[in-house]
Amino acid sequence: MTEPIRLTTPLTDEDVKRLRIGDRILLSGVIYSARDAAHKRLVALIKEGKPLPFDLQGQVIYYMGPSPAPPGRPIGAAGPTTSYRMDPYAPELIARGLKGMIGKGARSPEVKEAMKKYGAVYFAAIGGAGALMSQSILSAEVIAYPELGPEAIRRLEVKDLPIVVANDIYGGDLYEEGVKRYALL
Amino acid sequence: MREIHVERIVDAVRDLAIKANIELGEDVIAAFERALDQEESPTGKDILKRLIENARIAREQRIPICQDTGFAVVFVEIGQDVRVTGGSLREAIEEGVRRGYQEGYLRKSICHCITRKNTGDNTPPVIHFDIVPGDKLKIIFAPKGGGSENMSRVTMLTPAVGIEGVRDFVIQRVKESGPNPCPPTIVGVGIGGTIEQAAILAKKALLRPVGSENPDEELNALEKDWLERINRLGIGPQGLGGRITSLAVHINMMPCHIASLPVAVNIQCHAARHKEVEL
Numbered sequence: 001m002t003e004p005i006r007l008t009t010p011l012t013d014e015d016v017k018r019l020r021i022g023d024r025i026l027l028s029g030v031i032y033s034a035r036d037a038a039h040k041r042l043v044a045l046i047k048e049g050k051p052l053p054f055d056l057q058g059q060v061i062y063y064m065g066p067s068p069a070p071p072g073r074p075i076g077a078a079g080p081t082t083s084y085r086m087d088p089y090a091p092e093l094i095a096r097g098l099k100g101m102i103g104k105g106a107r108s109p110e111v112k113e114a115m116k117k118y119g120a121v122y123f124a125a126i127g128g129a130g131a132l133m134s135q136s137i138l139s140a141e142v143i144a145y146p147e148l149g150p151e152a153i154r155r156l157e158v159k160d161l162p163i164v165v166a167n168d169i170y171g172g173d174l175y176e177e178g179v180k181r182y183a184l185l
Numbered sequence: 186m187r188e189i190h191v192e193r194i195v196d197a198v199r200d201l202a203i204k205a206n207i208e209l210g211e212d213v214i215a216a217f218e219r220a221l222d223q224e225e226s227p228t229g230k231d232i233l234k235r236l237i238e239n240a241r242i243a244r245e246q247r248i249p250i251c252q253d254t255g256f257a258v259v260f261v262e263i264g265q266d267v268r269v270t271g272g273s274l275r276e277a278i279e280e281g282v283r284r285g286y287q288e289g290y291l292r293k294s295i296c297h298c299i300t301r302k303n304t305g306d307n308t309p310p311v312i313h314f315d316i317v318p319g320d321k322l323k324i325i326f327a328p329k330g331g332g333s334e335n336m337s338r339v340t341m342l343t344p345a346v347g348i349e350g351v352r353d354f355v356i357q358r359v360k361e362s363g364p365n366p367c368p369p370t371i372v373g374v375g376i377g378g379t380i381e382q383a384a385i386l387a388k389k390a391l392l393r394p395v396g397s398e399n400p401d402e403e404l405n406a407l408e409k410d411w412l413e414r415i416n417r418l419g420i421g422p423q424g425l426g427g428r429i430t431s432l433a434v435h436i437n438m439m440p441c442h443i444a445s446l447p448v449a450v451n452i453q454c455h456a457a458r459h460k461e462v463e464l
Contacts, residue, residue, distance in 0.1 A: 022228075037301060064252065065252060065253075065292065065294075066252050066292070067248070067249045067252045067254055067290060067291055067292040068290040068291075068292065069290070070247070070248065070290045073248070076248055076249060076252060076290055076292070077243070077248050077249040077250065077251055077252035077254075077292075078252055079251055079252050079253075081253070081331075081332065082332045082335070082365050084365065104332075104364060104365075104367065104423065105363070105364040105365045105424065106363060106364060106365075106424070124423065124425065126232055126235055126236070126239075126423060127251075127332065127364075127367040127423060127454070128236070128239070128250070128251045128330075128367045128454055128455055128456045129235055129236060129239040129251075130239070130243075130248075130249060130250060130251040130252040130253075131239050131240075131242040131243035131246065131248050131249065131250055131251075132235055132238055132239040132242055134248060135242065148303070149293060149303045149305070150252075150292050150293065150294065150303075151303075162235075164228070164425070166425075174425055174426075175363065175364055175424055175425065175426075177426070178226070178228065178419075178421060178424070178425040178426020178427070179363075179418070179419045179420055179421070179424070179426050180419070180426075181226075181419070181426050182225070182226060182419035182420075182421055182426045182427050182428060183417070183418060183419030184417040184419065
């Protein structure tokens, strides 16, 4: 395996262009967490022409709803949730400047098309490794929809979050490639 | 009659909720170690190592293994010579869930089906009561995450398809689920009974220690054959390609109606959590 690439948010077009599927990334900087309910609201705001709770330009959204922070910690367990549930909403956000998404599991053809068209990447994190992922989160602050509890939008400051490029802007798909390589049927 | 006060039950359920979500079973960790020996994909190996590390961090730092601390599924075996005193058994279990999820800093993941409003305390739990001989009360706490539960299915096959038809349904389900249920998974299979019974059989199959032998010789052979076939799919850890898609297949079977062949597949993510206590 090659050495991991260190990336800092916000991501630029140049950052995104050099990434290829299978690249291991250590991500640092500010990212935002959002799941199903928050995505529904964000897309509703876009449709109504209203401002979003945070600027999407160059940003990365982490599909994640953490467990509550125990005393003295910034956050509880914080692994990714399954991404396909955000597929109906993701193209709208990508079209408005979102540069990266972190989750687990494959994306729809519509999302992959939007990633190619507007230049965005999809990163896979290890599902179920919530305790491990939490070690890379320095701070967490709810910035919108506190009433959604675990589904509220959080501003996260991360340091060396371990992720891998699963879909690049060239149409590469690590889920398809990986399974093809090891299937014996 | 042996008497057990509800307060003991509240405390027991509270403790089980926290322990189950923080301490991964040794059987699962041993299965990760065996998988690490067999896995050929470098990415797959890396993921398995991180899962072992994740379990260690959770246990040492007392934080959940996975942020999805699940739907609280509780199996209760009540000895017929036990009398519960001081209140309602169901309410005691609910209170234990409430306290466990609050005091253990576990995520509250239960909501109204239509409005999606969170109930706020991870109640209600799903409780399966069973009456058994004796004067003990056994409680098994098995939190179930949404990702792997979403990939599970129940179906009513035509008896003509035989065991090969059951096998194909199970393997197809794992294949279609791909990376979504957080592989390496444990595949719980329930065959027989009625539609709801098949699902309960599949869920109970997940409570067996991972990779233990099925006491039924015929089912034991099927489990080994199906696991081998599943691990030829190439899905691998996290669905990024590899040899180890599943750690085990566990089958429970009971007789069915002459017209039916019910089959349930309950997929369990690698965070295969359950803890039990006998009062």
